[in-house]
Structures are given as structure tokens and as C-alpha cells.
Amino acid sequence: MKIKAAVIYKPNEPYIIEEVDLAEPKANEVLVKVVASGVCHTDYLLASGQMSKIYPVVLGHEGSGIVERVGDQVTSFAPGDKVAMSFSYCGECYPCVTGRPYECEQNGRLNFGGRSYDGTTRLTKDGVELSNFFNQASFATYSVTHVHNLVHMPEDVDIRLPGPLGCGIQTGAGAVLNALKPEPGSSLAVVGCGGVGMSALMAAKICGCYPLIAVDTVDSRLDLAMELGATHAINAKKVEPIPAIRDITGGKGAHYAVNASGTGSTARMALECTNTFGKLAVIGGGGECTYNFIGARTIMGITEGRSIPWEFIPQLIHFYQRGLFPFDKLIKFYDFEDINAAANDSLSGVTIKPVLVM
DSSP, X not given: OEEEEEEEOSTTOOOEEEEEEEOOOOTTEEEEEEEEEXXXXXXXXXXXXXXXXOOSEEOOOOEEEEEEEEOTTOXXXXXXXXXXXXXXXXXXXXXXXXXXXXXXXXXXXXXHSSSOTTSOOSEEETXXXXXXXXXXXXXXXXXXXXXXXXXXXXTXXXXXSSGGGGTHHHHHHHIIIIIIOOOTTOOEEEXXXXXXXXXXXXXXXXXXXXXXXXXXXXXXXXXXXXXXXXXXXXXXXXXXXXXXXXXXXXXXXXXXXXXXXXXXXXXHHHXXXXXXXXXXXXXXXXXXOOOOOOSXXXXXXXXXXXXXXXXXXXXXXXXXXXXXXXXXXXXXXXXXXXXXXXXXXXHHTSSSEEEEEX
């Protein structure tokens, strides 16, 4: 079938929205009419040539929409179902069969290799194969994806909203709810208040963390962090975070910290903000860094929030519907045709979480 997709042909080139061909879903695949898709920093990393060079490629990995057709072996989804799309996993390796699909041994191939489970792609342009990102390629009007990528959404949810839960937001929230698991009344600092960091902060509020400290270099983000539940805000351009956090926590340091800024220097700073038994969750890499351990601190690497999407994403929707996880305050909607503006606004920090509406 003919669809519209945003194609990138070379690193650092703009998205080009054009007509491409999408093949029919195979046995365990589903055709989804994409309603919306979040724009994530990971899309930028591939678009800029810093990750897999699988060009030409259709990016997008935070899609949401409505099931249109299913393959002949699909029994858990039906036409008309509202769905969010998340990451791919094989379902057969040791991490997968032990309930940890976020650490799937086929993660690199299935999410960053540009091909579907069978090694082929469903997308072509004038006979030329187009790679698909995360087995999703949701920067398009339609997507053919594996049943593993899909999560059922309630009928009463605005289907434009849940796409970002499939990656960035579940990563931040899961770092707290699934990995750190802070006790009520424990102190937590979030370093980097983009979409991932804000999601971690909202999750920490659900856990009852106090004090809950936001660290960033942009005052508007810190203002929003306070609105979302932070009890203290530190602009790292104006105040040294380590002594400030120690002062806030009575000289001891925070029980927990989340580094959501993606740099080694802030990861080290976040660790040094914690107390003797502090735990640090490092999200999105962190760059090269040397740590000087004092006491019994713990560093935890986080992939996809250590979440099981079909369980965790509905849990986040439940929190949202109860007013406990207002992730919609992070979102700004853009028309699909304005994808390059949305990508630029995401990169510059003008918008915390752009969502394209198809």
C-alpha cells in the first residue's frame, strides 16, 4: 500500500516526507494506522550518524494508533484496537524468558538494525529498501510492526498521547519505579529535566520522595519541575549542585539520584550528590567518566526503564488518569508536515516532548 513517511537519506539531512510503499503484515505482524508519534533524542542520534548508519531510513519509535489489519497468527490484537508501540525483543533469549525483555540479547539487531524479525524490511521507495527503526518506523501514516511491539490502550484514552510512553517516558519513570524503588520519605535528585528526567521526577513524587530535587540549567524547565512535584530546584549554572543538595539533605546527601542528562560529568556529579549508601540510576549512556567511590554507593545502568511494556505502560496510563502522572504537560503537538521543526525544537530544548500528529 502507498503511505506517507519521513525519510532520511544521509546523516544530518532533513526529513523528507514522501510517498513510499508498505508491504502487508506477515504472520505475527500488525498493520497500525499511526495517529501520533513522539520525537525522541534517540531519533536524533541515528539521524545525525552517531548510531547505526542504516540509511535510507524511516525513524520514529514512540508511535500510537489504531490496528487496521493483523497477520494470520495474531490472536491478541484485532482491527479497531487502540495501541501504543514500544521496543522490540525476541522473546526467546535468557533475559526475555526470565522477564527482562528490556535486556534482550537481540536488542541491537531488532531495534537499531533497520530490519524486521525475519531480516527483511516492509518499506520501499521506487524499489529501494528503506530501513525501519525499532521495528516501528512510526514517522509515517502507517506502520507494520511485530506483535511484541504493541501494547493495548484503554478506549477512553486520547490516542495521540501514549506514544512517548513507549520509550522516553517509560525510561524515566521506570528508572524510579522499577529500578531504584525509593522508600516514602527518602530524598531523590534528578539531574537533567528533559522528558526522561521529568518522568523520573513525577514517578518519585508518586513514591513519596522528600526532598525531591530538580537540577537543570534552564529556569523554565525548573519551573515546570516544581509544578510537577519537585520540592527544590537548582540551576547548575548559578549554584553548585553538590553542596546545595547536601545542604538541602541536612549535610548527608540524597538517598537516590537519577542522571538523565546523558553526559559523564553530570553522572559523576549526580553520584557525588548521594549519601554513603546512595544509589544512582544512569539513563541514556553517560559518556566516559571516572568515579571515585566513597562508602557503599551503587550505580545502576537503565535500559527502557527496566519495564515490561505491556504491564508498565498501562500502569502509567492508570496513574495519568488518576492525576498522579501528568505527562501531558511535557507534550507539544506538531503537524506531521512540521517534523523538522519538531526535531529542532526537541534538540534545542524549546519543547520537552514534541509529538507529531498524522
